[in-house]
Amino acid sequence: MPEQARIVIVEDTLSLARVYQDYLRADGHVVDHVVSGTNAIERLRHDPPDVLVLDLILPDMDGREVLRAAAQIAPDCKIVVITAHGSINVAVEAMREGAWDFLLKPFTADKLRDTVTKAIKGAPALQTAPDIDLESPDADEMYFDIIGGSENMRDIYRIIENAAPSRATVFITGESGTGKELAAEAIHRRSERAKDPFIPLNCGAIPKDLMESEIFGHVKGAFTGAVSDREGAAHRADGGTLFLDEICEMDLDLQTKLLRFIQTGSFQKVGGSSIEKVDVRFVCATNRDPLEEVRSGRFREDLYYRLHVIPLHMPPLRDRDNDILQIANFYLQRFTREEGRDFERFSPEVSALFARYSWPGNIRQLQNIIRNIVVLNNGTEVALSMVPRPVNSGTDGDQFGSGTIEAPPPHPVVSNEPGGPGRHWAGDPEALAFLAGARQMRKVVENHNSGRSNQLLGAGAGGNFGDEDQTALSPLASGSGRLGFGEIRPLWQVEKQAIEEAIERCGGSIPRAADALGVSPSTIYRKKQSWEESGL
Numbered sequence: 001m002p003e004q005a006r007i008v009i010v011e012d013t014l015s016l017a018r019v020y021q022d023y024l025r026a027d028g029h030v031v032d033h034v035v036s037g038t039n040a041i042e043r044l045r046h047d048p049p050d051v052l053v054l055d056l057i058l059p060d061m062d063g064r065e066v067l068r069a070a071a072q073i074a075p076d077c078k079i080v081v082i083t084a085h086g087s088i089n090v091a092v093e094a095m096r097e098g099a100w101d102f103l104l105k106p107f108t109a110d111k112l113r114d115t116v117t118k119a120i121k122g123a124p125a126l127q128t129a130p131d132i133d134l135e136s137p138d139a140d141e142m143y144f145d146i147i148g149g150s151e152n153m154r155d156i157y158r159i160i161e162n163a164a165p166s167r168a169t170v171f172i173t174g175e176s177g178t179g180k181e182l183a184a185e186a187i188h189r190r191s192e193r194a195k196d197p198f199i200p201l202n203c204g205a206i207p208k209d210l211m212e213s214e215i216f217g218h219v220k221g222a223f224t225g226a227v228s229d230r231e232g233a234a235h236r237a238d239g240g241t242l243f244l245d246e247i248c249e250m251d252l253d254l255q256t257k258l259l260r261f262i263q264t265g266s267f268q269k270v271g272g273s274s275i276e277k278v279d280v281r282f283v284c285a286t287n288r289d290p291l292e293e294v295r296s297g298r299f300r301e302d303l304y305y306r307l308h309v310i311p312l313h314m315p316p317l318r319d320r321d322n323d324i325l326q327i328a329n330f331y332l333q334r335f336t337r338e339e340g341r342d343f344e345r346f347s348p349e350v351s352a353l354f355a356r357y358s359w360p361g362n363i364r365q366l367q368n369i370i371r372n373i374v375v376l377n378n379g380t381e382v383a384l385s386m387v388p389r390p391v392n393s394g395t396d397g398d399q400f401g402s403g404t405i406e407a408p409p410p411h412p413v414v415s416n417e418p419g420g421p422g423r424h425w426a427g428d429p430e431a432l433a434f435l436a437g438a439r440q441m442r443k444v445v446e447n448h449n450s451g452r453s454n455q456l457l458g459a460g461a462g463g464n465f466g467d468e469d470q471t472a473l474s475p476l477a478s479g480s481g482r483l484g485f486g487e488i489r490p491l492w493q494v495e496k497q498a499i500e501e502a503i504e505r506c507g508g509s510i511p512r513a514a515d516a517l518g519v520s521p522s523t524i525y526r527k528k529q530s531w532e533e534s535g536l
């Protein structure tokens with residue numbers, strides 16, 4: 001698109017249209033003006049401009065109809081929508097329908113020119129984050145700590161850019177491991193609150209009896225164990241952002257208190273009598289369908305509408321095109337450095353495999369797989385034979401089934417079924433995260449190679465765990481040392497059985513089962529999903 005562009009303004013208030021025209025003409029653009037949606041669609045059909053600046057409120061139709069028409073008849077035209085202050089969610093919806101960017105009224109001349117210039121250049125509306133991590137494979141495609149320049153992620157960055165400066169609550173949805181927390185942090189760091197704290201709170205990981213105190217704090221003696229006064233997350237987030245992760249796991253009683261807190265900005269500590277007022281911006285996230293939770297009565301409708309101001313849906317990794325390889329390269333470099341290895345790249349076959357796999361556990365699964373490869377192998381190039389299950393296994397159905405890439409044989413080093421072709425826990429990234437940290441894994445491999453493989457399962461206890469996957473090891477750790485080979489079952493089976501039993505004993509409640517197992521519900525959802533994906 002040329003630097004000097006053809007722009008059409010769709011605005012029925014003539015005085016405003018003139019002002020916009022003057023601003024943009026000053027930059028040398030050719031700027032026309034139409035007053036209705038019908039005229040705008042005509043223009044798009046017969047002589048589409050480079051950029052359409054579109055007021056969403058038009059005399060003859062909703063501006064979003066123009067957006068929809070533009071997608072059909074002038075897909076190359078970049079559309080910047082204008083909406084009234086306070087209707088940011090309308091603007092965000094418009095972006096979902098194909099708008100390039102949006103402007104909230106009132107806006108300055110500079111903001112108008114800046115936004116239109118970015119649209120002309122075809123650049124995403126995001127501004128370069130001040131603290132880009134230059135370790136990234138391509139710093140241009142990294143937004144704060146989020147790697148990826150796919151179209152889907154650029155949409156995410158645009159929404160963050162526009163939503164971050166406001167105080168509006170952002171409601172992040174998306175599968176487990178898609179980077180919801182990273183997005184929440186980016187919102188905070190992009191906002192004027194960046195110098196104040198970002199306080200994340202995982203509502204699914206904290207036992208419900210303690211949750212109220214975690215949010216609001218408690219006074220000494222409020223309950224057994226409350227030996228002194230303690231500030232909660234609400235207090236610590238004053239001036240900054242409170243990130244409520246896994247919000248749908250929150251107990252209904254506490255949801256009522258949270259709603260009051262959001263409405264008034266004030267709260268009481270558990271056992272306290274004084275009221276504290278704070279200035280907090282809320283961001284929340286869930287990997288469930290929040291509306292389904294509302295329908296089933298597990299999530300308060302009024303709270304949902306309070307929180308669901310700006311929706312942000314993180315796309316699954318499989319929908320991010322080339323981002324998969326960028327993220328994989330980033331973690332290959334990082335883990336290679338951390339583990340003292342020599343890896344420099346993936347072989348073309350591995351890259352192709354990664355690009356085609358469906359990644360049910362998203363970026364977290366990708367991290368686990370790469371950690372596994374780096375810990376258990378060495379060399380400069382990651383070969384297909386180093387890729388563990390389930391990525392190498394073809395259990396991914398059609399995604400893997402074209403036959404152009406052959407799954408390598410099961411990993412030769414670590415198996416808990418000596419002599420048998422069964423499932424190999426060393427190749428199961430979830431099992432790895434479960435069983436041990438990197439160093440411990442190496443020790444396990446060494447033990448196995450020196451013929452001491454019957455100690456493998458016991459080796460998991462006390463491991464150095466990654467992320468939040470510090471899941472129940474007890475069935476294995478306690479019993480495995482006494483078992484003979486014949487009685488040893490694959491770790492995934494034991495784990496699956498333990499989780500299924502816990503869910504059953506908790507009346508089907510995953511949050512309660514997770515509580516009892518000492519893990520977050522998302523860990524269980526993730527595992528269930530990966531079993532389903534693997535047909536287990």
Ligand SMILES: Nc1ncnc2c1ncn2[C@@H]1O[C@H](COP(=O)(O)OP(=O)(O)OP(=O)(O)O)[C@@H](O)[C@H]1O
Nearest residue numbers: 146147175176177178179180181182287363364522
């Ligand atoms: N685009 C990305 N680039 C690099 N790393 C990423 C990206 N997205 C996520 N990660 C990493 O993947 C891991 C999982 O991300 P995160 O915890 O934000 O996901 P989540 O959606 O909040 O997961 P859950 O629903 O299980 O809580 C983190 O270690 C995070 O740093």
